[in-house]
Amino acid sequence: MNKPLLAALSALAIAGLGATPAVAAPQAKTxxxxxxxxxNFAGTVSLSNCSGSVVRFPNSADSDPALVMTNGHCLETGFPEPGEVITGQSSSRTFGLLNSSGTKVATLRANQVVYSTMTDTDVTIYRLTTTYAAIKSSYGISPLTVxxxxxxxxxxxxxxxxxxxxxxxxxxxxxxxxxxxxxxxxxxxxxxxxxxxxxxxxxxxxxxxxxxxxxxxxxxxxxxxxxxxxxxxxxxxxxxxxxxxxxxxxxxxxTYQIPACFTTGNKLNLSASGCTLPKP
Known part of the structure; x- marks a missing residue:
């Protein structure tokens, strides 16, 4: 796994903290x-040990509770076991919201781990205490669409x-x-x-x-x-x-399979038509 930060420190000691970003490969002119x-960085977030983003689905509404997506192995309570699916777990985790230039403009807070697993995929989705509309109004930042x-x-x-x-x-x-x-x-x-x-x-x-x-x-x-x-x-x-x-x-x-598992109000429904995510 692209290890959470603490597990990555030894690798950084080898690579050096001054390592430069990867150079973009030339792209064909199509x-x-x-x-x-x-x-850019708008809508991405920093976690204590990982990266993530504020996301919405094609059918999400601006008034819905905002969601943050990261890896299952970034879950604050530890790696989910093979076959384990976590839903509805209480959380107060915080996230640093970034603007387009990568500057932190706010601290967002979760109130729930909506879904987390490392089985078939590697994803955690948090529900925040605020809405997409409130984030847009306060910071001018829109979520990324899955x-x-x-x-x-x-x-x-x-x-x-x-x-x-x-x-x-x-x-x-x-x-x-x-x-x-x-x-x-x-x-x-x-x-x-x-x-x-x-x-x-x-x-x-x-x-x-x-x-x-x-x-x-x-x-x-x-x-x-x-x-x-x-x-x-x-x-x-x-x-x-x-x-x-x-x-x-x-x-x-x-992540294309995730939107089918969320219904009105950004509510998780693992029984929804077309939802293929692993179930508890």
């Missing part, structure tokens, strides 16, 4: 690239870390049938091209499609040492069970 939207369709190979993306205030630029290299790391297994994971060399603390960063500005995944892990299927060294497993290790390559978990 019609899609020409229409790219501006992607796309409800599957991302595509080759798409230009940006991984926006609110913790490090760094933006990584690369493309979707492809999709992984199963991504296995230690005791956890994730389905249909998104693999980056090598330019997105994310580090500890980038966990939970939104992965944004630069053509639409929508969130298509949540950053979560990478193979650091070339080991096979161990913690911090995920391996790819295909439908035939063949294992591939790609040292230095990083991954995210897709």
């Amino acid at each position: 019609a899609k690239a020409a229409k790219a939207v501006t992607v 796309q409800n369709t599957h991302p595509t190979t080759g798409s230009a993306i940006k991984v926006v870390s609110g913790y490090w205030k760094r933006i990584y630029n690369c493309n979707v290299d492809g999709f992984v049938y199963r991504l296995k790391e230690g005791d956890w297994t994730w389905k249909d994971s998104l693999r980056y091209t090598s330019a997105c060399n994310t580090i500890g603390g980038t966990s939970g960063s939104p992965v944004i499609d630069t053509a639409t500005g929508n969130v298509v995944a949540v950053n979560n892990t990478g193979n650091e040492d070339g080991e096979r299927c161990t913690e911090n060294n995920p391996c790819e497993v295909d439908e035939s069970g063949n294992v591939t290790v790609r040292q230095g390559i990083n991954y995210a978990e897709e």
Whole structure:
């Protein structure tokens, strides 16, 4: 996993705190690239040990309680166990809301862990004590929209870390049938091209499609040492069970399946039509 901050300190000692952001890979001059939207830090958040973002779904209303999305392994009570799904857990976690330039403009607070798991995916969704409309009115910042369709190979993306205030630029290299790391297994994971060399603390960063500005995944892990299927060294497993290790390559978990599980008022309904998220 792209470890929470404390677990990443040893890696930073090796890499050096002065490490520079990844240089954007040259992008082909296509019609899609020409229409790219501006992607910055607005709407992202910093956690105590991870990154995240204020998100809405296509059917969310401005008056709904705002939501923050990060990784399951960023949950303040510890990693969910394989097969564990947490819903409705009380929380008072705080988040630093960033503006477009990466400056913290507010502290937001949660009152609930709406959903958290590391089974099939790696996501935590918090409910805040305020609404999208109130955040927009007070700070001029809108939430990021979670796309409800599957991302595509080759798409230009940006991984926006609110913790490090760094933006990584690369493309979707492809999709992984199963991504296995230690005791956890994730389905249909998104693999980056090598330019997105994310580090500890980038966990939970939104992965944004630069053509639409929508969130298509949540950053979560990478193979650091070339080991096979161990913690911090995920391996790819295909439908035939063949294992591939790609040292230095990083991954995210897709988020297109999440909107179907939220109904009016941003309420979680795991029984809703089309909802495929793991259930408790």
